[in-house]
Amino acid sequence: MTSFLNSGNAGRAILLAAVAPLGLIGCGVHQAHAPVVAQASAHEHKPFVATPPYSVAVPVPPPAAKPAAAPAALVESVKTLGRNFDGIVGISVRNIDEGWAVESNGDRPMPQQSVSKLWVAMTVLDLRDQGKISLNDPITLTKADMTLFHQPVAALIGKDGYSTTVGRLMHRALTTSDNTANDKLLWLAGGPSAVRAFLAKRHLDNIRFGPGERLLQSKTAGLTWQQSYSQGRNFYQARAALPMSVRRDAFQTYIANPPDGAGAAAVTNALMRLKKGQLLSAASTSWLVSTLQDSRTGKNRLHGAVPGDWVFGHKTGTGQDLNGKTAGYNDVAILTAPNGESYAVAVMIGETARTIPQRWTLMHGVVNAVVAANRDDGIRMASATNGTGTNRGSD
Numbered sequence: 001m002t003s004f005l006n007s008g009n010a011g012r013a014i015l016l017a018a019v020a021p022l023g024l025i026g027c028g029v030h031q032a033h034a035p036v037v038a039q040a041s042a043h044e045h046k047p048f049v050a051t052p053p054y055s056v057a058v059p060v061p062p063p064a065a066k067p068a069a070a071p072a073a074l075v076e077s078v079k080t081l082g083r084n085f086d087g088i089v090g091i092s093v094r095n096i097d098e099g100w101a102v103e104s105n106g107d108r109p110m111p112q113q114s115v116s117k118l119w120v121a122m123t124v125l126d127l128r129d130q131g132k133i134s135l136n137d138p139i140t141l142t143k144a145d146m147t148l149f150h151q152p153v154a155a156l157i158g159k160d161g162y163s164t165t166v167g168r169l170m171h172r173a174l175t176t177s178d179n180t181a182n183d184k185l186l187w188l189a190g191g192p193s194a195v196r197a198f199l200a201k202r203h204l205d206n207i208r209f210g211p212g213e214r215l216l217q218s219k220t221a222g223l224t225w226q227q228s229y230s231q232g233r234n235f236y237q238a239r240a241a242l243p244m245s246v247r248r249d250a251f252q253t254y255i256a257n258p259p260d261g262a263g264a265a266a267v268t269n270a271l272m273r274l275k276k277g278q279l280l281s282a283a284s285t286s287w288l289v290s291t292l293q294d295s296r297t298g299k300n301r302l303h304g305a306v307p308g309d310w311v312f313g314h315k316t317g318t319g320q321d322l323n324g325k326t327a328g329y330n331d332v333a334i335l336t337a338p339n340g341e342s343y344a345v346a347v348m349i350g351e352t353a354r355t356i357p358q359r360w361t362l363m364h365g366v367v368n369a370v371v372a373a374n375r376d377d378g379i380r381m382a383s384a385t386n387g388t389g390t391n392r393g394s395d
Contacts (some may be wrong), residue, residue: 002206070100071376077369078102085362087352088255093370096272096334096342107206109261110348112330113317114177116260118270118332119209119293123189123198126283133188135167135287141184145228147213149340151180154230167287175294177316184212202279204270210260220320220327222250255351258328264346265333271344275334289313289334299387301331302345305364305373311336317348325353331363337374345370361391 019188067392074093082104090110092103127133141163148155150183153172158164164172166188173181179334189195195209210216218225229235239247262303270279277285304373306312319328347363 020321024368042187050350056243068100070095070102071373073376074369074373075371078171078366079102081362081369084190085349085352086354086358088350089336089352089362089384090348090350091366091368092264092268092344092346094265094268094272094344096344097340098235101268103265106265106268107263108205109208110330110350111254111258111317111319112208112260112262112348113319113328113330114179114182115208115262115267115315115317115330115332115348117177117182118315119195119204119207120182120186120189121174121288122193122202122274122279124166124170124185125280125288126198127189129284135165135170136276136285137166138166139157139166139169139184139188141169141180143230144227145180145184147179147183148217148230148235149179149213150176151178151230152176153178153181171291171294174288174291176298177297179213186212202273204266204273204279205272206266207262208258208260210258216260217320220250220254222246222331247322251320251327255327258350260394262348264332264348266393267346267348268344270275271334275342275344292334298331300360302333302335302347302363302367303331304360305371306335306366309338310371319360325351327351329359335367335370337371339374341374341377343370343374 010354030120070093078091078093079256082089088105088108088110090103090105090108092101093104094101103321110390128135139160140163141153143158149224153162166185169181170185172178172183186192186195192209192211196369199209201206209220214225214230218229218235221235221244223229223235223238224284226238229238274285274287275281279285290313291310292315295314295316298314298316301316302314303312312333314331314333317328317330317332319325326349329349329352330347332344334342334344336342347367349359349362352359
């Protein structure tokens with residue numbers, strides 16, 4: 001029995017010895033995987049937090065305001081006046097405050113003639129704004145500075161010349177359209193290239209500037225300039241001696257492609273920008289606008305139809321005649337109504353055989369249409385105000 005029991009105990013010992021490693025292995029496996037199971041369980045039961053919704057405010061610019069429309073009656077009047085005129089004409093009317101524009105053939109370059117004195121004055125004033133020129137600077141003209149056609153300052157040039165200031169000479173050039181005064185200022189500013197550079201710098205497109213008074217007029221006549229033409233009637237005599245075919249070809253070449261050509265719409269754009277102070281300093285702008293109001297030329301052109309209570313400043317331009325036709329008969333202006341509305345107006349006749357009074361009639365028609373448009377606009381504004389304002393009947 002004892003041996004049997006001993007034998008059984010030994011067997012159990014052997015069995016336990018064999019099973020124990022398995023238990024240890026099981027324990028080992030359990031210990032190795034328990035943390036993983038615990039982590040997975042913790043992850044599975046972790047509360048879900050949703051990403052909160054959000055929005056970003058992106059600024060959106062307001063829609064651009066539509067420019068005011070030009071009055072329909074004015075549009076029709078300008079188109080009719082341009083269409084019915086016997087000749088080549090460009091017309092432009094621009095509301096300086098509201099920005100709308102009306103035109104007839106407004107982009108075709110027309111001979112400017114003395115309208116181009118505006119760009120010379122602006123170039124000089126731009127140099128003034130840069131501190132390079134003062135209107136009080138002294139300046140002297142001699143016989144060598146004389147040009148041709150309208151030059152009343154020539155009568156003041158004596159043996160020792162004629163001395164004045166830059167400001168006074170420019171006032172004379174603009175208000176009396178003195179060619180010699182303007183030409184002296186042109187070369188003071190640096191010549192034609194300086195004026196062209198100013199026009200380009202200010203982005204005044206479709207405005208050309210010619211070679212200067214002497215070369216422009218002599219080429220239009222079919223002549224080669226000589227300084228002796230500036231004296232007396234020498235230019236007229238030399239021109240009259242040319243064969244008519246030479247004069248006619250030169251005249252028509254100038255009209256077809258004027259080296260000083262400008263579109264009427266481009267001119268009113270420049271006048272608008274001048275009035276708004278976009279071309280020169282405030283002081284120079286004020287000086288030029290007020291000087292144009294002093295102009296004494298062309299009283300029966302645009303000015304002839306301007307009401308007495310309007311403010312008017314302008315620059316005229318007149319070219320040569322041949323066989324009853326004129327190459328360039330112009331007036332460009334800034335008109336301001338009693339209600340403060342300002343308009344830039346340009347009537348530029350490139351070629352016509354119409355009489356002077358007929359040309360005036362065209363210009364007066366344009367001014368009358370502008371005045372009527374301003375009056376109608378005032379009536380509409382008054383009606384709108386009365387319709388939405390306080391009922392004064394109960395006052």
